[in-house]
Amino acid sequence: NVRAIFQPAEEKIQGGALAVIQDKGLENPKVEAIFGLHVEPFLPTGCIAVKSGPVMASTAQFTIRVIGKGGHAAKPFECTNPISVAAQIVTSLQAITGGMIDPLKPGVLSVTTINAGTIFNVIPEEAAIQGSVRSLDESTAGAFPEKIENIVKGIVSAYGADYTFEYNRGTGVLVNDEAMTKHVQDVGRKLLGDGAVHDYVGTFGGEDFAEYLLHVPGCFFRLGCAQEGIEQESLHHPKFNPDERALIYGSAVLAGIIAGFG
Amino acid sequence: NVRAIFQPAEEKIQGGALAVIQDKGLENPKVEAIFGLHVEPFLPTGCIAVKSGPVMASTAQFTIRVIGKGGHAAKPFECTNPISVAAQIVTSLQAITGGMIDPLKPGVLSVTTINAGTIFNVIPEEAAIQGSVRSLDESTAGAFPEKIENIVKGIVSAYGADYTFEYNRGTGVLVNDEAMTKHVQDVGRKLLGDGAVHDYVGTFGGEDFAEYLLHVPGCFFRLGCAQEGIEQESLHHPKFNPDERALIYGSAVLAGIIAGFG
Structure with a gap:
């Protein structure tokens, strides 16, 4: 047959x-x-x-929302600017493929979208980050979600912001x-x-x-x-x-x- | 009269x-x-x-465009991700009011918008950042544009990206x-x-x-x-x-x- x-x-x-x-x-x-x-x-x-x-590769998509506190651009000290927090997250996510996984079982993490705010003089309430994760090794692929969320959690907590985290795995290796x-x-x-x-x-x-x-x-x-x-x-x-x-x-x-x- | x-x-x-x-x-x-x-x-x-x-305060608005090289999220090494570069810029801009101006002649710099990318699996070509600058002192107000552009120029060059920078001053102090x-x-x-x-x-x-x-x-x-x-x-x-x-x-x-x- x-x-x-x-x-x-x-x-x-x-x-x-x-x-x-x-x-x-x-x-x-x-x-x-x-x-x-x-x-x-x-x-x-x-x-x-x-x-x-x-x-x-195994693939996955993630969405991170940083929930800060919006307000007037003249008073950042009364706000929690989610853009500053999101920027720190984007920068820190590079550390995962830059040294937190075995380079012989490599993975790729690309941040592909970032969106927050609409106007010059208002600090927005939220910033959204999206990205894609890939690996040729299942153990590496499986390690990503926790490593990403740990970074998000730590940085958001450092700034006194909040977050949501969504991680969708596609097919495996x-x-x-x-x-x-x-x-x-x-x-x-x-x-x-x-x-x-x-x-x-x-x-x-x-x-x-x-x-x-x-x-x-x-x-x-x-x-x-x-x-x-x-x-x-x-x-x-x-x-x-x-x-x-x-x-x-x-x-x-x-x-x-x-x-x-x- | x-x-x-x-x-x-x-x-x-x-x-x-x-x-x-x-x-x-x-x-x-x-x-x-x-x-x-x-x-x-x-x-x-x-x-x-x-x-x-x-x-x-004296007020001003700025727009920074980071021009990278887009491509497939699976191949970040063939791209220059403008989101990574923009994130470094946003983080570094905090250093201006955090220590590069006289705290007795204070200023405020708030990044209020960031936008790049449309989809999970494509690294975009550009990232745009906007923000607002304010000061109660004219000498501080006058120092901002060069300090901002120096940071942008340095970071963009570190990543091999390009940029445009627009700075519009409003009224004075x-x-x-x-x-x-x-x-x-x-x-x-x-x-x-x-x-x-x-x-x-x-x-x-x-x-x-x-x-x-x-x-x-x-x-x-x-x-x-x-x-x-x-x-x-x-x-x-x-x-x-x-x-x-x-x-x-x-x-x-x-x-x-x-x-x-x-």
Whole structure:
């Protein structure tokens, strides 16, 4: 039996894989191996990139609200300026990836939005900070929420402000199975040639295919879609321009994986 | 001769006084003394508060734009996150009033808005900071722009970002003339009684009446408008609720100032 899953809601946090699993997409009959592919604009058409172990990151989003005390800009001593507090938090959050986690199990923390206040002469009541956290290691990924909240709690308390903290984990680290990865590599070498099978460079991008791999051994690999002479930009970029002949190579490799499997 | 000026555009930065002066409001015949009054919700009706020297602050507004390099939240090392840079700037700006100016010639610097980014997984290109600066001393007021820009320049350069800096001064320090202040105090004591003439507590609020006092000796004083049993809130507050009988006392004092002057 072969089952094709067309990936839903990949770009949403947590992705559609969880819904597929909940809807018994991996059962009746039980799925015994799973393979996924993703175009790669910086790899030539006709090539794949594949590696066992962690290759895509666990992701999470957080929102911190600093609740201060607003008032007149002329009287900061009667206020608790949430912008000053938020600035200290943003600065201190850099300390997490800057030294509070094992650099061999790295993580990324990016503050991506900050918003407070509307006018020159009024100290606002609140400041909101949002950001994204990623890691290729589950223990590092699991350590972030507490480390972030400890920093928020400490700084907010230093200034006499208050806070709310929301942390939403997306999918976990995407970990390719060793045997399944070897199978993809073998098929790739046979169909595309030795030189066409590259090493997958891990990134801190997230991918909900990770969820399937928690239940079923499998492998997620990259499919080259760069054609010489066609300008390429990264995924999600408005100028992303895949070579559509990549479809042929992708189909061939998937068919080869199935044929070699039974 | 008596000239009444009904103050235009007081709440706008720079205020309407400059326009009155430009339109020759202090000439033909030349104005030789000028007096202004302002309601005060925390002083009982029937009282005034008055003091010679600086009583209201010079004001200014600033806007700082930090120009970084945006990109994917998973790749902060390929970006220059303007939020991190802005956070360092906000924190460092506190050092100006915290130790870089003479505490006997104090100033106030309040960061009142910060805005950057729109979404969890994108590091934005820019961060904008706005704020307000006030001082009761002209030398302190004059020192702020350079001190602010030095901090911005240094931090932005440390991170390899860029910036724009805009600084708009409003009116200067409001300085009451000593002889004119004594005249208001004498009139107040005669008309309202000894106990009704209070000392004016200086604030970091701004007031464009300051502009007139650069050309003409005069005095700006506070007129009590608090009635026992009527809940009071500060000026500009939606619950500000002046006792309208203050009008009688204000008119009486202004009339007394004129009568005693000729």
